[in-house]
Structure formats: structure tokens, C-alpha cells
Amino acid sequence: MVSAENILGEKKLRITQSRKAVIDSFIANRHALSQPDLEKLLENSCDRVTIYRILDSFLQHGILHKVPDLEGTQKYALCDSCSDHHHHDEHLHFKCTVCGHTECLDEIPMPQINLPEGYQVDEWNMLLQGICGDCEKS
């Protein structure tokens, strides 16, 4: 089981209340969160600006990765196997148009793609949109 302390300790980052609160939000809500989402969740425990800075720092240290979205505001999710400055989030993202949540589908392999000559790919991101298993039942 991942804990905020574990994650911060591994990355040799100071264990602060704000950082723990941000990580705990991602653990509790299993879907991707934006800065405004976090601001609402944490309005009593930490400042708006602090959240921006924590998100930046977590991106750099491979604790969070960016999640593609077509709504304008950037979303983030916990990394599974990212190292500093290099992300290895080769997985799919699924956004449900009913509940609005975006989840990482880690277990599904990324498909093979043949690019034209001369293209060099470092990172790839995929966003599927539709109705998730939970929402379809209701």
C-alpha cells in the first residue's frame, strides 16, 4: 500500500502537511485531479499557490504525471513507474462523459504504432472518452 510518507521519502522530498494532503487526495480519489479540483478539496488545509508549486515539483520528481484532457485545465494523476525528469506512463486514460472522471487504465497495453520516417517519439499519451463501467449500469 502506497502512503504519502513513503512516496516523499523515496524521492527525498521534505514531508510537509501540504504535500501529504495533496498525495492523499490522489490516493483517496482514484481519478485524475486538476489544480482547481485540489483547491476545492484542500481549501482548509493549504493555499492555492502552494498547490501549484507542489504539482510542479511532483511532476519533476516523477510523483505525478499529466493526464491529457480536452477541457482546458490540466489534470494530474499518480505515477506508477516514473523517475525524475522522465515519465514512463505508457498507459491509456479513459474519461467518462457521465461522471466526468478520468482514470488510468494501467493494465491495458499500449498498441504498436508505425510512424513515418524521421519521427522520434519520447512520450505518448492516449485519451479515450465514453461511458465507464460504473456509469453504464445506472
Place this chain on the structure above:
Amino acid sequence: MVSAENILGEKKLRITQSRKAVIDSFIANRHALSQPDLEKLLENSCDRVTIYRILDSFLQHGILHKVPDLEGTQKYALCDSCSDHHHHDEHLHFKCTVCGHTECLDEIPMPQINLPEGYQVDEWNMLLQGICGDCEKS
């Protein structure tokens, strides 16, 4: 050859200076553009707010589609075969980390993906990032 007048005529939209200017920007720059990009390109020919409204209208009429991006500001590109209210942009997007441009790779087929039971997909978007053919040469 596509022209702004053709596109607007087909969609039965009024042919205005601003709309032509927006479409011409997309034709001239072959990569995806954001509202701020357009605002710079068109600062003498049309108003900031007008650009937002044109982008909305073009999305609805299938003239433009959203392009996934991890930088926060939404990007748009010309649709190839979209109809009103339903987009068929099942193609890849490639963002070059050197020149910063995102292009549509229409000729590459979207790979097949097997989702878990109960997921229903309406739309899918893919963003590859790396170095494009042009930038790699230099």
C-alpha cells in the same frame, strides 16, 4: 484545394472577415493553434472575444476539432471529415518538443484497442511527443 469560403459555404455559415481570417490562419500554419496563438496572429483583424466565439462555433459545426495537449491551453486543428456535432478525427497527433508544433498525422491508422468489459468508447485521441522529421535534420 480548401478555401475559407468553401468551408463556410458548405456548413451554411455566414462568410465574414473574422471567420475567413481564422480559417486562413489554420490553412497557412499547418499545425494546431490555440486561442492565444490566433489572438497574436489576428490582432489587427479581429477581437479576442470574437476568436473564442468562432472557435466554439467551428467546433460545433465540425470545421475544427480539439487537439490534445499537455500544456493547459486548448489547441485546435482543421477537421478532415467531421459532421455537425460529431467528430471523426480518429487520427494521431504529434507534438514536436523542439519546434513546439502539433500536427495531425491523418495517414496513420489508429491502432486497435481492447477495453475492459463495460466500457463504451465514443471518441479517442492520441498525442505522441518527440522530435519531428524537420527538426531532427537540423
Place this chain on the structure above:
DNA sequence: GTTTATGCAAATTCTTTGCAATACT
């Protein structure tokens, strides 16, 4: 005690809305 992170204030950028004036058919 030293260093790093946080909070607050303020500025900047991005986006939306209302309404009167203008341009299009």
C-alpha cells in the same frame, strides 16, 4: 541553525457574458 516550503498580495493570462453597434444575406 540552516534550508526549504508556505502564505499572502498582487499581477498576468485565459475565458466568459451582456449589450449596443455593425456586417452579412
Place this chain on the structure above:
DNA sequence: AGTATTGCAAAGAATTTGCATAAAC
């Protein structure tokens, strides 16, 4: 002429920066 689009003003979000205070090691 009639209708749809635009421009302007202004408000509301989202994001960034600087600096003094507070928390972590």
C-alpha cells in the same frame, strides 16, 4: 430589412511571481 456576428467593457477563472514568515531537517 432582418438576422446573425462583432466589438467593447467588464467580470470571473486560472496561473505566476516576489517576498516575508513558518515549518522541516
